Amino acid sequence: MGSLLTSRAIAEIAGLDAGEYERIIKLLGREPHPVEVWLFSALWSEHCSYKSSLTHLRKLPRAGARTLRAAGEENAGILDIGDGWAIAFKVESHNHPSAVAPYQGAATGVGGIHRDILAVGARPIAALNSLHFGYPITDSTYRLIEGVVRGIGDYGNALGVPTLGGETYFAPEYQGKPIVNAFSLGIARIDKLVSARARGVGNRVLYLGAATGPDGVGGAAFASETLTDESRENLPAIQIGNPFREKLLVEAIMEMVEANLIVAMQDMGAAGLASSTAETAARGAVGMRIYLDKVPLRGGVSQPQEVLLSESQERMLLIVRLEDVEAVQQIADKWGLPCIDIGEILSEERLEYWWKGEKVAELPPKALLAGEGAPVYDHPRQPPDYLKEVERFEEDSISDIASPQDLLRHLRTLLMHPNLSDKRWIYEQYDRMVGGGTMGSAADLPSTAPTWRLPYQQRALSMTLDGNPWWVEANPRIGTALAVAEAARQVACSGAIPLGITNCLNFGSPRSPEVYWQFVEAVEGLKDACEALSLPVTGGNVSFYNQDETGPILPTPVIGVVGLIEDALRSWVPLAMPQETAELYLIGDEAAIFNPTLGSSHYLREGHGVRYSPPPRLSLRSERSLINLLPRLASEGLLLAAQDVSDGGLLIALLEMAFAGGVGFTVSQVEGARTDAFWFGEDGGRVVIAVSHRDAKRVCQLVERAGLAWHRLGTSIPKAGWAQVKGPRVELILDLISLMGIWKSALPIMLRA
DSSP: OOOHHHHHHHHHHTTOOHHHHHHHHHHHTSOOOHHHHHHHHHHTSHHHHOTTTHHHHTTSOOOOTTEEEOTTTSSSEEEEEETTEEEEEEEEEOHHHHHHSHHHHHHHHHHHHHHHHHTTTOEEEEEEEEEEEOSSOOHHHHHHHHHHHHHHHHHHHHHTOOEEEEEEEEOGGGTTSOEEEEEEEEEEEGGGOOBSOOOOTTOEEEEEESOBOSTTTTHHHHTTSOOOTTGGGOGGGSOOOOHHHHHHHHHHHHHHHHTTOOSEEEEOOTTHHHHHHHHHHHHHTOEEEEEGGGSOBOTTOOSHHHHHHOOOSSEEEEEEOGGGHHHHHHHHHHTTOOEEEEEEEESSSOEEEEETTEEEEEEOGGGGSTTTTSOOOOOOOOOOTTHHHHHHOOGGGSOOOOSHHHHHHHHHHHHHSTTTSOOHHHHTTSOSSTTSOEESOTTTSOOSSOEEEOTTSSOEEEEEEEOOHHHHHHOHHHHHHHHHHHHHHHHHHTTOEEEEEEEEEEOSOTTSHHHHHHHHHHHHHHHHHHHHHTOOEEEEEEEOOOEETTEEOOOEEEEEEEEEESSHHHHOOOSSOOSSOOEEEEEEOHHHHHSOOOTTOHIIIIIHOOOOOOOOOOOHHHHHHHHHHHHHHHHTTOOSEEEEOOTTOHHHHHHHHHHHHTOEEEEEOOTTSOHHHHHHOOOSSEEEEEEOGGGHHHHHHHHHHTTOEEEEEEEEETTOSEEEEEOSSOEEEEEHHHHHHHHHHHHHHHTTO
């Protein structure tokens, strides 16, 4: 069982501080055995226990009218979409593994998030991703980008789940420490949902899937530390994925779910078998007896803690009634998967782990869990000094655009920026159409939010994953609220009613008072926006310690929103300007339309070298009105196209619509606004819509009834290769062919592709 000295030594090696070790002794009423120390070190890691974030995450609204399982209750949030169907969706980070081994880190991030969805009995049907890399793009950054994108594409394509969209962002602060967030959406019949709550004394604990190897041992702890040169060499902490085996796992579990053979289920993700057994037992208020030597092994695994903490991929833990074990194993055998009986459910709340006839650990499952036995911290925090520069910024210190040449020069600069240029080089490596449910495609007929049609139904799901770290850096609370509003607005632009959100909060070390202040303020902004927009938080992830010797990443909350279109064939709204003459309107918040600002815009950063400025304008009241109005306009058939205004500003949004439709346009600026702020400001609460001339009056009336403002921008011009931009100080004809060439070629040129 190990000596006292051995246990204390292990605790120090494993990263448990003295106070946490004493907490373990108090919980157990004795000194922990060596294997138990390893269990605590993994499950009390930041990655598993949320010990530095849980205090603040508890403030978030977790229930809504459609909520079937609140955030944290199961492996993924679950919402009722009617007609007996539910959706499950979630986003998680795989940042540290992707920094060390880009291909496998990204690939296993995709596999892991799909298994979270599978674990509730839902079939994964769509994926998104949010990627952040260093800029300018160096050789090392290129290798990261190439590996991450290829890993996402190879795994998702082989698994047969379409990657519908996402975002890719570039900034110096991500150099060497990329952000790789993976999102999965699944569907299930409500009566087929599976819980992660173990129950039924005497029920069997089954191990399903790949053999356990040394890959990923210590992965949870690795993801809970700052990146260093030494940790970047930590390849044993990186898992190795096999998408073809995961495909077999998906089909086998779907067959078992359909036959009602699974009592409870959990994927073996972070901390592997240790977390899956502890979490299912604790949720169900039962115990388990697990025989570790029955687990199928490979790769020289020889110690019980290695079996418990391995994060080998494509593995699931099943709780099955004794009389159903044979049927489950027959299905597993049919799909070529090992399915081993490794234990049983106990009535008393205790976990027993046995290894070759010896009990190597015995402890209460709740002692290991977040919010239960695990410690909860609220670290010191203080606002960063740079906020003084934000406060000192004066917009009048920036000279407004005064000539057509200036406007064109700034426009070209923005179109060449990798944050705003065409991401075709990335998304063409993903299969977006597999499964036959994708409406449109990223290249040919996009919408502001990717959309997937439910099988054999008129309904469809729209989804997005988005965030702007520059806004959050300027003001974490407002910037995060803006990210929520933007994601919901994008979904509404497609014609969908936003239903709920998931999030991945990526930050540096919580031990830094400045970073922790940013995190807490971001959670407050998330709370503000979700309450104002009536969007429940269905779940998510916190990723800390995204920093190295050069400092932390930008504060990077990534927001995922899913919405529902009831009659997709009639109400779905594309992004592309139509192949007919249409009226173009800017609708939304009155102040944002008629008195726009330049805060935290790409224009300020790239055109004037201003890093610190206030965040864009935000009105949550206007945002709520917009996300309610847009689906109504779509359902009445009044929208020919829609695009939200965000990164890059209004003119970039108009050009994206024109490029997608192959049409031109003529537009005019409002009177009294700054030229640069009107065309390039990134204030929230604004959407460009295209409507037919006969419907324009009706649309304007509905906009006004919603308490919003409108400005008639101009008209689209079918088959034109030019656009006209007019204002009080500037009038310019744009060559759309040449501008589209710049926009499309910028990223491939940077990546030498």
